[in-house]
Amino acid sequence: MLEIKNLHANVGGKEILKGIDLTVNTGEVHAIMGPNGSGKSTLAQVLAGRKEYEVTKGEVIFNGKNLLELSPEDRAREGIFLAFQYPVEIPGVSNVNLLKTAINEIRKYNSEEELDAMEFMTLLKKKMKLVEMDQSLLSRSVNDGFSGGEKKRNEILQMAVLEPKLSILDETDSGLDIDALRIVANGVNKLKSPDRSTIVVTHYQRLLNYIVPDYVHVLYNGKIVKSGTKELALELEAKGYDWLKEQKEFA
Amino acid sequence: MSTEVSQIEELANKEYKYGFVSNVEAETFPKGLNEDIIRRLSAVKEEPEFMLEWRLKAYRHWLTLKEPNWANVHFDPIDYQDISYYSAPKKKPKLNSLDEADPELIKTYQKLGISLEEQKIFTGVAVDAVFDSVSVATTFKEKLSELGIIFCSMSEAIKNHPDLVKQYLGSVVPYTDNYYASLNSAVFSDGSFAYIPKGVRCPMELSTYFRINAANTGQFERTLIIADEGAYVSYLEGCTAPMRDENQLHAAVVELVALDNATVKYSTVQNWYPGDKNGKGGIYNFVTKRGMCKGVNSKISWTQVETGSAITWKYPSCLLIGDNSIGEFYSVAVTNNYQQADTGTKMIHMGKNTRSTIVSKGISAGKSNNSYRGQVKIIRKADNARNFSQCDSLLIGDKCGAHTFPYLEINNPTAQMEHEATTSKIGDDQIFYLNQRGISREDAVNLIVNGYCKEVFKELPMEFAVEAQKLLSVSLEGSVG
Ligand SMILES: Nc1ncnc2c1ncn2[C@@H]1O[C@H](COP(=O)(O)OP(=O)(O)OP(=O)(O)O)[C@@H](O)[C@H]1O
Ligand SMILES: [Mg+2]
Numbered sequence: 001m002l003e004i005k006n007l008h009a010n011v012g013g014k015e016i017l018k019g020i021d022l023t024v025n026t027g028e029v030h031a032i033m034g035p036n037g038s039g040k041s042t043l044a045q046v047l048a049g050r051k052e053y054e055v056t057k058g059e060v061i062f063n064g065k066n067l068l069e070l071s072p073e074d075r076a077r078e079g080i081f082l083a084f085q086y087p088v089e090i091p092g093v094s095n096v097n098l099l100k101t102a103i104n105e106i107r108k109y110n111s112e113e114e115l116d117a118m119e120f121m122t123l124l125k126k127k128m129k130l131v132e133m134d135q136s137l138l139s140r141s142v143n144d145g146f147s148g149g150e151k152k153r154n155e156i157l158q159m160a161v162l163e164p165k166l167s168i169l170d171e172t173d174s175g176l177d178i179d180a181l182r183i184v185a186n187g188v189n190k191l192k193s194p195d196r197s198t199i200v201v202t203h204y205q206r207l208l209n210y211i212v213p214d215y216v217h218v219l220y221n222g223k224i225v226k227s228g229t230k231e232l233a234l235e236l237e238a239k240g241y242d243w244l245k246e247q248k249e250f251a
Numbered sequence: 252m253s254t255e256v257s258q259i260e261e262l263a264n265k266e267y268k269y270g271f272v273s274n275v276e277a278e279t280f281p282k283g284l285n286e287d288i289i290r291r292l293s294a295v296k297e298e299p300e301f302m303l304e305w306r307l308k309a310y311r312h313w314l315t316l317k318e319p320n321w322a323n324v325h326f327d328p329i330d331y332q333d334i335s336y337y338s339a340p341k342k343k344p345k346l347n348s349l350d351e352a353d354p355e356l357i358k359t360y361q362k363l364g365i366s367l368e369e370q371k372i373f374t375g376v377a378v379d380a381v382f383d384s385v386s387v388a389t390t391f392k393e394k395l396s397e398l399g400i401i402f403c404s405m406s407e408a409i410k411n412h413p414d415l416v417k418q419y420l421g422s423v424v425p426y427t428d429n430y431y432a433s434l435n436s437a438v439f440s441d442g443s444f445a446y447i448p449k450g451v452r453c454p455m456e457l458s459t460y461f462r463i464n465a466a467n468t469g470q471f472e473r474t475l476i477i478a479d480e481g482a483y484v485s486y487l488e489g490c491t492a493p494m495r496d497e498n499q500l501h502a503a504v505v506e507l508v509a510l511d512n513a514t515v516k517y518s519t520v521q522n523w524y525p526g527d528k529n530g531k532g533g534i535y536n537f538v539t540k541r542g543m544c545k546g547v548n549s550k551i552s553w554t555q556v557e558t559g560s561a562i563t564w565k566y567p568s569c570l571l572i573g574d575n576s577i578g579e580f581y582s583v584a585v586t587n588n589y590q591q592a593d594t595g596t597k598m599i600h601m602g603k604n605t606r607s608t609i610v611s612k613g614i615s616a617g618k619s620n621n622s623y624r625g626q627v628k629i630i631r632k633a634d635n636a637r638n639f640s641q642c643d644s645l646l647i648g649d650k651c652g653a654h655t656f657p658y659l660e661i662n663n664p665t666a667q668m669e670h671e672a673t674t675s676k677i678g679d680d681q682i683f684y685l686n687q688r689g690i691s692r693e694d695a696v697n698l699i700v701n702g703y704c705k706e707v708f709k710e711l712p713m714e715f716a717v718e719a720q721k722l723l724s725v726s727l728e729g730s731v732g
Binding site: 051075077081090092093097098101105109 | 675678679680681683684685686687688689690691692694698699701702703705
């Protein structure tokens with residue numbers, strides 16, 4: 001599904017990604033961990049197509065297409081969804097309106113019929129239940145005045161409605177209370193299917209108890225320095241990142 | 252199909268040959284302005300003596316005035332001797348089909364969702380659609396006159412209802428009011444007149460008729476709307492279709508009068524030629540619009556969506572004279588490229604328990620400048636006056652400007668004033684967020700802008716609101732790159 005080869009990227013003239021290689025097959029869940037500032041969000045934003053992040057080298061193939069050539073909106077329409085670490089507020093634009101516009105743009109791109117108001121509401125109600133989201137948040141402006149946890153849950157609601165092929169969750173677990181964490185993780189799990197893949201960026205092994213990854217990668221200083229299975233996350237939790245630094249230096 | 256079309260065309264041509272176009276005198280005055288020109292104008296229009304006298308007084312007063320230069324707009328001086336002050340409605344070059352019309356114009360019409368029939372009317376294609384709309388208008392008129400409503404052109408009103416005109420013309424905007432109003436009073440060409448009698452609720456928006464006819468109103472338009480006691484009327488001015496117009500200066504005057512318990516709602520969508528991307532050409536729109544809440548419990552509500560013109564100078568205002576009267580002003584003003592807009596409102600509280608609401612949404616894009624200028628004045632004897640003002644500015648890009656000039660003059664301690672103002676920018680992070688949800692840059696801007704204007708759009712009649720939304724997106728096209 002996703003193939004990243006030797007990806008380098010700069011932000012503000014500084015190289016942040018220094019040669020990432022990563023393959024995510026259909027149906028897999030990958031976790032990316034790593035210390036603050038190591039480039040996890042940068043990788044997510046580069047995949048989503050943020051133009052402030054300049055790709056200097058490497059390639060990304062998504063379902064056979066050269067992802068880096070596509071506009072951000074076309075990447076989304078191709079099925080890439082990024083749950084932002086810091087979701088932005090858009091005053092004046094209601095949550096419902098955003099969702100309806102988004103789903104229909106994506107359907108149009110994929111030559112599917114647009115949903116009318118009734119069909120959309122039916123779908124939305126179903127998905128709201130999935131993430132146990134309060135009805136009142138729907139008519140409010142996108143993330144405007146939402147609490148930290150509400151924003152994260154709203155990202156998952158959008159994901160649930162848009163049913164992307166590849167979801168990238170950037171620290172969706174941070175800021176969630178224990179119940180919300182369970183609900184969000186449940187939501188993600190219910191959406192899991194053999195034809196969808198997920199990349200979870202997180203600092204906490206706790207989330208991975210709920211969303212069990214097939215692979216865990218450690219991103220360190222712009223590179224993936226170690227990959228393993230879910231046991232790696234436990235090891236990181238116990239030992240921190242310092243032992244990797246040593247390992248890498250000796251490697 | 253093709254025979255059907257040719258039949259329509261044949262009919263249309265026939266009607267044009269014999270029809271109503273021929274009864275208009277084809278005359279254009281030489282350029283320049285003096286008393287003789289005004290006499291001639293009044294004579295051509297077969298006006299009664301009082302009208303000529305009024306025009307002349309206005310002209311003489313105008314001569315003593317200086318063009319104002321305090322608005323936050325900049326333009327080259329206008330040569331008032333280089334304008335022709337009377338031109339019989341021109342026959343547009345007649346086209347045989349839409350294929351002959353300017354493709355750019357047609358593209359815009361399509362984006363605005365303007366029906367084929369209307370596209371033809373606007374571009375001057377001769378088909379029976381024209382006659383349809385005229386007959387629709389005639390049916391409306393019959394229905395209206397059954398209720399005693401007078402709705403006609405200002406010229407007709409001057410001839411057929413001189414008493415009403417004498418009583419109310421200039422009663423809200425006197426000919427001495429300001430430079431452009433004086434000029435308008437001296438030389439106004441035509442416009443609309445509406446009178447709603449006591450207790451009558453006008454059963455339809457006075458719009459369809461106007462929309463069709465708006466295309467040919469002159470450079471100095473004069474409108475007068477009177478709602479007698481207990482009457483209600485909603486009036487729509489303008490047209491979302493862009494108007495190609497050679498007149499550079501437009502100086503209209505609109506006067507509204509609401510007597511006891513009457514309501515007048517006046518909505519405008521202004522979409523005149525703003526000039527090209529480099530700021531060349533475009534219309535100067537210097538309008539004086541004022542409503543007088545003369546009676547108790549009366550209400551006047553202005554809603555405007557301003558997207559056109561190179562320069563807009565416009566302050567629809569309310570004189571709240573009657574006790575418990577209400578004035579409202581809802582405005583969206585968009586400027587793009589090199590457009591300049593200086594617009595706002597005045598609410599003058601004179602009666603007791605008067606209330607006013609101001610909601611102004613300025614949107615600036617490109618290298619444009621958008622100013623809000625609002626005055627709220629509460630005179631000494633206006634007890635318990637209340638005003639709520641909200642002035643928001645939205646910037647798209649970083650080469651445009653937004654300015655707010657609120658003036659408050661409060662002479663009564665019981666007044667309650669509330670003022671809110673915000674300036675926001677469409678952020679790249681907001682656009683990217685929407686992009687990431689599959690929404691293009693342009694749609695993202697529209698989504699944000701429409702959300703921002705919601706409060707004003709909801710004041711517009713439904714179909715007008717839909718058009719206004721589309722118009723906004725056309726006006727802002729290419730504003731984010
Ligand atoms: N726009 C920017 N301009 C300059 N530096 C930036 C910019 N965006 C990110 N960086 C830098 O890039 C580095 C990687 O940031 P990134 O957000 O990808 O880290 P992260 O791994 O997601 O960290 P965290 O775990 O704290 O979320 C950091 O040093 C950050 O300061
Ligand atoms: Mg991060």
